[in-house]
Amino acid sequence: MEKATKQQTKTHNTRLILNTLYENGSLSRADIARITHLTRPTVSSIVSDLLQDNLINESGIGPSAGGKPPTMLTVDYNSYNLLCLDLGGQQLRGALVNLKGQIIDQVSTKTHLTKRDKALDEVFELIDNLRTISKHPVKGIAVGTPGLVDPHTGVVQRAINLGWKDLQLAEILMDRYNTPVWVINDSQATALAEYKFGNINDAANLIAIKVGEGIGAGIVLNGELFYGDGFSAGEIGHLVVEEQGSLCRCGNHGCLETIASTRSILANAEDIFQTRPKSQFSDKPTVDWELISEAIENNDSEIASLLNSTGKAMGKVLASLIANYDVNHIVISGQIAHLGPGWLEIVREETRKRALPEMVDRTAIVFSSLQRDRVILGCSAVILQKELGIM
Ligand SMILES: [Zn+2]
Structure with a gap:
């Protein structure tokens, strides 16, 4: 004893x-x-x-x-490497990160993820490759995955895009590599990355909103992730913001994701452009963020109305986050940043209408300053925290 x-x-x-x-x-x-x-x-x-x-x-x-x-x-920041994986996209990615949060080497799967049962093999392949090229010992492995994860056991309870259900990922990887392994939800990883490596200094609390195919939030309270009793704290994508709205993949109608996810915004923009004469966008096969940015710059009224509806939907949800957590920092990441500062202003205005203005006024709502490696960096922050006590 x-x-x-x-x-x-x-x-x-x-x-x-x-x-x-x-x-x-x-x-x-x-x-x-x-x-x-x-x-x-x-x-x-x-x-x-x-x-x-x-x-x-x-x-x-x-x-x-x-x-x-x-x-x-x-x-000695280069004495060890942290092996980090981001399983969020169609292409799985991995990186070796030094102790300062600098990415030393990166690998990704060559093919897009098509066969679900191959996902675990592809994870092995990424880790094998990274271990081979690492010039320093690997201090730990962390995996950021979409879906529902028990961070204490490293069990992926459900990850639809990877075809995983109750997969004991941490245990499988620990047995195979004999190295400490951490598994974390990718929105939560993003929040840790913002906390540790973003440009918000000295904030003990923050909420990071990750907008991609889905929408999730990671909540950092007193420097640590808040997971909730079922590890789903921050699952804001399926909050209903529009009664009688479009059908969501969860079965409900009018979820935040049906309005403000990457997929929904692009689809709605495409609907707008398809009614236009071909000459306006004939050189582009599909609507993309560049085209939307261009339309915003040209004060396109229909795109302005799209910005308005997505901004209001996001504002509704942020108002309740601010009321519940009283955080002074909300960081939004993803391609949605293409919607620009005008969109953030719409979000803020709506938030102000729905929560105590004093609370909203002391909350900074900003786009992320980090580039696309947020999940990887969040994974490195997990290893630094859990293995070395570096907060
Ligand atoms: Zn939904």
Whole structure:
């Protein structure tokens, strides 16, 4: 019992020191002791273990405070790789990420996912490839997948696009690779990426809305993902925002997804353009975001009305998120950013009509500053948190 407690204390202190170095960049042993309130001998002993593990480096000599100048320490960001997968698209993607959240190498499946039973084989193939090309030891594997995931057991309870039901993904991968594995819902991964690597500084709470084929939200409270009792917190795509609206794939009518998902916006825009003379878009086989952006710039009235209806639908849902969670930061990601700042203004106006204006006014609703690797980066944040205590 006493031994277990000692070990727990040591693990806790190790994570504390690593996180302190991660946040501060470069510190001496004395600096670490001062910041963490740990004793000098404790710091020295743990630092020597971290040096042994190559997680940190002695990076030079610091300024003298009167006596012998101190040796400075920094995290060795390239000592390990984090192996991260994004199973959200038609093409499965994987990447090696260093401890600073920088993508070192990427791979993707060559063919689009057509046969559902092949999805697991393709996951193996991605991981095998990444392990082969990794020049550093792999600290952990994290998988971001659409669908319902139990993050504690790593069981994918349901992922329709991959054909998975109650798949014990973490266990399968741990057995195969003998490495810690984390499985997380992709919207939740996106929220962690925004928290850790986005341009929102010092926010303990935020909500990230991921708009793609579906719409999901990830909720970060006090620096940690909030999953909910059934791990589905943030499943906002199927909130009904329009009575008598279009039929949704869930069986209901008028869900947010039927109005504001990528697929719905493109389909509705296509309906608009199809009534137009061919010359306006004849050089393009289908409607895409570029065409929509162009129409917005030209003040196209029908596209403006499409922006209005999608913005209002999103605003309805954001109002209830703001009322429920009182977060000051909502980050929206996906191709929907092509709708531009004018669309965000419509969202904000609608939100203001439906929640206490004081609450809405202190909430920033912005597009994501991260590029398309949000799920991958979120996966790297999971490994940093769970394996190394880097929050
Ligand atoms: Zn639905």
